Amino acid sequence: EPDGARLLARLAALADIGRTGSGACCRLALTDDDRRGRDLVVGWMRELGLQVSIDPIGNVFGLRPGRRADLAPVMTGSHIDTVRTGGAYDGNYGVLAGLEVVAALNDAGVSTERPLVVAFFTNEEGARFAPDMLGSLVYAGGLALDEALATRAIDGAVLGEELARIGYAGSAPLGGIRPAAFVELHVEQGPVLDLEGITIGAVESLQGISWQQVDIVGQSNHAGTTPMRMRHDAGYAAAAVAHFVRALTREMGGDQVGTVGKVDLTPNLINVIAARASLTVDLRNTDEALLQRAETRLAAFLDELAATEGVSISTQRLARFEPVRFDPGIAARIAAQAEALGYTHRRMSSGAGHDAQMLARICPTAMIFVPSVGGISHNPAEHTQPADLVAGLRVLFATLLQLANE
Amino acid sequence: EPDGARLLARLAALADIGRTGSGACCRLALTDDDRRGRDLVVGWMRELGLQVSIDPIGNVFGLRPGRRADLAPVMTGSHIDTVRTGGAYDGNYGVLAGLEVVAALNDAGVSTERPLVVAFFTNEEGARFAPDMLGSLVYAGGLALDEALATRAIDGAVLGEELARIGYAGSAPLGGIRPAAFVELHVEQGPVLDLEGITIGAVESLQGISWQQVDIVGQSNHAGTTPMRMRHDAGYAAAAVAHFVRALTREMGGDQVGTVGKVDLTPNLINVIAARASLTVDLRNTDEALLQRAETRLAAFLDELAATEGVSISTQRLARFEPVRFDPGIAARIAAQAEALGYTHRRMSSGAGHDAQMLARICPTAMIFVPSVGGISHNPAEHTQPADLVAGLRVLFATLLQLANE
Ligand SMILES: NC(=O)NCCC(=O)O
Ligand SMILES: NC(=O)NCCC(=O)O
Numbered sequence: 004e005p006d007g008a009r010l011l012a013r014l015a016a017l018a019d020i021g022r023t024g025s026g027a028c029c030r031l032a033l034t035d036d037d038r039r040g041r042d043l044v045v046g047w048m049r050e051l052g053l054q055v056s057i058d059p060i061g062n063v064f065g066l067r068p069g070r071r072a073d074l075a076p077v078m079t080g081s082h083i084d085t086v087r088t089g090g091a092y093d094g095n096y097g098v099l100a101g102l103e104v105v106a107a108l109n110d111a112g113v114s115t116e117r118p119l120v121v122a123f124f125t126n127e128e129g130a131r132f133a134p135d136m137l138g139s140l141v142y143a144g145g146l147a148l149d150e151a152l153a154t155r156a157i158d159g160a161v162l163g164e165e166l167a168r169i170g171y172a173g174s175a176p177l178g179g180i181r182p183a184a185f186v187e188l189h190v191e192q193g194p195v196l197d198l199e200g201i202t203i204g205a206v207e208s209l210q211g212i213s214w215q216q217v218d219i220v221g222q223s224n225h226a227g228t229t230p231m232r233m234r235h236d237a238g239y240a241a242a243a244v245a246h247f248v249r250a251l252t253r254e255m256g257g258d259q260v261g262t263v264g265k266v267d268l269t270p271n272l273i274n275v276i277a278a279r280a281s282l283t284v285d286l287r288n289t290d291e292a293l294l295q296r297a298e299t300r301l302a303a304f305l306d307e308l309a310a311t312e313g314v315s316i317s318t319q320r321l322a323r324f325e326p327v328r329f330d331p332g333i334a335a336r337i338a339a340q341a342e343a344l345g346y347t348h349r350r351m352s353s354g355a356g357h358d359a360q361m362l363a364r365i366c367p368t369a370m371i372f373v374p375s376v377g378g379i380s381h382n383p384a385e386h387t388q389p390a391d392l393v394a395g396l397r398v399l400f401a402t403l404l405q406l407a408n409e
Numbered sequence: 410e411p412d413g414a415r416l417l418a419r420l421a422a423l424a425d426i427g428r429t430g431s432g433a434c435c436r437l438a439l440t441d442d443d444r445r446g447r448d449l450v451v452g453w454m455r456e457l458g459l460q461v462s463i464d465p466i467g468n469v470f471g472l473r474p475g476r477r478a479d480l481a482p483v484m485t486g487s488h489i490d491t492v493r494t495g496g497a498y499d500g501n502y503g504v505l506a507g508l509e510v511v512a513a514l515n516d517a518g519v520s521t522e523r524p525l526v527v528a529f530f531t532n533e534e535g536a537r538f539a540p541d542m543l544g545s546l547v548y549a550g551g552l553a554l555d556e557a558l559a560t561r562a563i564d565g566a567v568l569g570e571e572l573a574r575i576g577y578a579g580s581a582p583l584g585g586i587r588p589a590a591f592v593e594l595h596v597e598q599g600p601v602l603d604l605e606g607i608t609i610g611a612v613e614s615l616q617g618i619s620w621q622q623v624d625i626v627g628q629s630n631h632a633g634t635t636p637m638r639m640r641h642d643a644g645y646a647a648a649a650v651a652h653f654v655r656a657l658t659r660e661m662g663g664d665q666v667g668t669v670g671k672v673d674l675t676p677n678l679i680n681v682i683a684a685r686a687s688l689t690v691d692l693r694n695t696d697e698a699l700l701q702r703a704e705t706r707l708a709a710f711l712d713e714l715a716a717t718e719g720v721s722i723s724t725q726r727l728a729r730f731e732p733v734r735f736d737p738g739i740a741a742r743i744a745a746q747a748e749a750l751g752y753t754h755r756r757m758s759s760g761a762g763h764d765a766q767m768l769a770r771i772c773p774t775a776m777i778f779v780p781s782v783g784g785i786s787h788n789p790a791e792h793t794q795p796a797d798l799v800a801g802l803r804v805l806f807a808t809l810l811q812l813a814n815e
Contacts, residue, residue, distance in 0.1 A: 088676045128680070129679065130678045130679065135680065157678075192631045192633075193633075193634030194636065194639060210633065214679060214680075222785070223788040224785055224786060224787060224788055225598045225761055225786040226691045226693075226787075227618065227691070227761040227762065228784065228786060229666070229784060229786075230600065230664075231655075231658050231665075231667075233600060238651065238668075238672065239652075239669070241672075242649075242651030242652050242655075243652060245644065246645075246649060249645050249648075249649075253637070261637075262632035262642070262644075262680070263644055263645070263648065264632055264679050264680060264681050264683055265677045265678055265679050266647075266674055266677070268671065269494075270492065271493075271673075272493055272494075272671055273536065273539065273670050273671050273689040273727065274492070274535060274668070274670060275492050275536070276668055276787075277670055278494060285633070285679055287633050353634075354631070354633040355631055355633040356633065378634065378639060379628070380630060380631040381629055381630060381631045381680065381681040382630055382684070
């Protein structure tokens with residue numbers, strides 16, 4: 004039986020790395036704090052007797068051999084990078100629960116038919132380097148390694164250089180471990196399970212993600228002397244985009260969401276009309292056709308805005324992933340195990356992107372969700388009740404054990 | 410006769426200090442580049458035989474004695490700090506033209522009845538420390554010295570510490586030099602003279618300035634999983650404010666202007682709903698009652714926005730100056746001198762704030778404007794034709810000479 008207290012202790016220890024004054028976890032991908040977090044988790048992997056391998060994009064795999072070396076392993080895992088205002092559970096929970104599954108098997112002296120792998124993937128959050136889920140995307144063959152290594156961070160750093168700097172540019176062959184199945188345990192990060200009072204989500208789908216950077220070039224000028232009709236205000240144009248995104252989601256309704264989370268003005272001074280603005284637009288929908296419609300509407304608005312404000316606007320794709328359907332068989336097993344363990348459960352869709360959506364490209368995959376209190380995530384107040392964390396761990400344990408013995 | 414070529418050479422030399430890659434002048438107040446600019450100008454003052462004194466807020470005065478030491482001096486001057494994307498003329502022109510007036514008098518061996526003072530005032534731009542015109546405001550008794558010294562910069566530095574660090578915390582008594590009159594020569598920074606093809610503006614008024622900082626606290630959350638109706642998005646709220654300011658100026662019409670030039674989101678990441686936003690609102694009007702109406706409308710909008718978005722909003726005044734009427738007598742002399750020299754001229758109002766508006770509190774004051782090509786300012790492309798720069802210099806020379814001999 005996996006030990007919930009041991010999992011919580013590991014979660015607390017990892018959360019202490021990169022903790023900010025406001026109590027957040029800040030371990031942006033490939034920073035020194037990410038390295039410290041990685042070192043801690045790799046140390047635990049070795050203590051548990053796992054065979055650790057690191058691939059050229061910095062994904063880390065800890066393998067527990069099975070009785071049958073000729074069978075493909077069953078894999079679990081997630082990520083340990085965080086956003087700047089991250090909580091203790093996003094990603095970390097799935098990785099450390101995987102380690103606790105191994106620890107429990109070790110304690111009980113139980114072996115499995117198939118090898119078991121606990122993995123953590125590089126730059127899942129996408130908060131420092133775009134796209135999100137970059138490590139698992141490269142692993143699954145969806146992005147060329149050299150292109151990924153050349154990616155620039157929001158702070159200007161180059162991904163490959165940062166990876167080498169923190170000592171995680173590994174030499175294990177990319178995609179060398181090819182799993183028979185992948186199960187990712189994660190906190191929901193949204194309000195559904197919490198609002199409905201349900202403990203376990205068997206995640207059978209994941210919504211499409213569209214990330215763009217919008218760069219606006221206007222003309223800096225004096226805020227006091229420049230008549231309104233003579234302005235080419237990149238700052239106003241940026242505000243108009245964020246205002247439009249909100250209006251668009253209101254008009255489209257359904258589960259269309261849209262967010263402008265990042266805005267940078269130049270020169271960013273009180274009495275200077277901004278010369279340039281750079282902002283990001285995150286659009287998501289479970290329906291690919293609707294997501295495309297949202298993108299089309301935004302593009303039309305940007306054209307119109309460029310003309311009326313007299314600014315030039317260019318866009319750059321940072322990420323684009325279609326909605327994903329997970330493996331119904333794996334989702335059904337998760338639901339069955341939750342049922343057998345006496346937990347309330349439901350089928351559901353994920354609002355967030357996850358490494359599992361990349362793994363789904365190469366093997367049968369599904370996810371297990373546990374409730375996020377108040378639906379809060381990417382926030383230091385992110386919380387999941389310990390009993391729910393333990394419930395998710397037990398469902399993961401049972402599901403992996405079943406898959407690993409087939 | 411003042412020497413236009415010598416003025417242009419000094420302007421070019423000063424513009425080289427703090428020049429950025431994009432050709433802008435960046436000498437934000439009390440930075441190392443401001444110090445280098447100050448050192449250069451003070452050196453020129455000494456070369457010209459001026460008696461240099463520096464007051465405790467870092468204003469610098471270069472005095473040329475008159476025949477009558479018992480008469481109050483006539484003062485000219487402006488500022489040499491710049492915004493981050495500044496041009497070569499804003500402020501610098503008025504100071505260096507003052508030096509050229511002195512140089513011309515020296516060359517001709519001409520003395521005046523009254524002493525002549527060329528001054529430059531600290532932090533006129535307000536781009537690093539609020540309020541703008543801070544040095545001249547303290548000099549004129551409108552802000553207590555200790556309060557001014559405690560002001561925090563946008564980069565967190567304390568004004569008094571920066572002043573001491575660059576060696577410009579002087580010991581001359583504050584307001585010790587009390588002028589009989591003040592004339593400030595400046596580029597218009599707006600489009601009026603350029604559009605109308607007029608060389609000289611006799612500035613008889615200056616519009617009211619209202620600067621506020623708006624701080625918004627929402628709740629950071631996940632951009633993918635958080636339904637639109639559950640958001641408390643400080644980034645969206647900031648955009649809504651900028652959108653409202655534009656709509657308000659459109660609705661009010663007249664010469665109401667409004668600018669959101671500075672916006673900072675936290676954590677400022679693509680997939681995180683912003684927890685906090687801080688932005689500035691610059692509102693101006695020539696009519697005090699209308700400016701108050703704009704402020705009232707903004708305040709009402711912020712209340713409504715806080716309620717609908719579920720965020721908390723607080724405001725902080727960064728500057729508030731009522732519209733100013735300059736001395737009609739001085740303005741009339743400027744117009745008469747322009748006429749006598751054969752320049753086209755008109756009475757006009759200033760859209761920008763200027764040190765002259767603070768000096769107007771303690772002595773008869775007016776300003777001379779010359780055209781800004783395309784009305785562009787606070788932009789590296791800020792330009793005034795050399796012939797216009799020389800025209801302004803000649804009108805300044807004639808006006809000062811007249812005032813100094815009365
Ligand atoms: N799970 C998670 O927060 N992933 C980050 C990528 C996203 O923004 O959905
Ligand atoms: N002249 C000038 O640009 N002054 C700065 C203060 C203002 O924003 O008007």
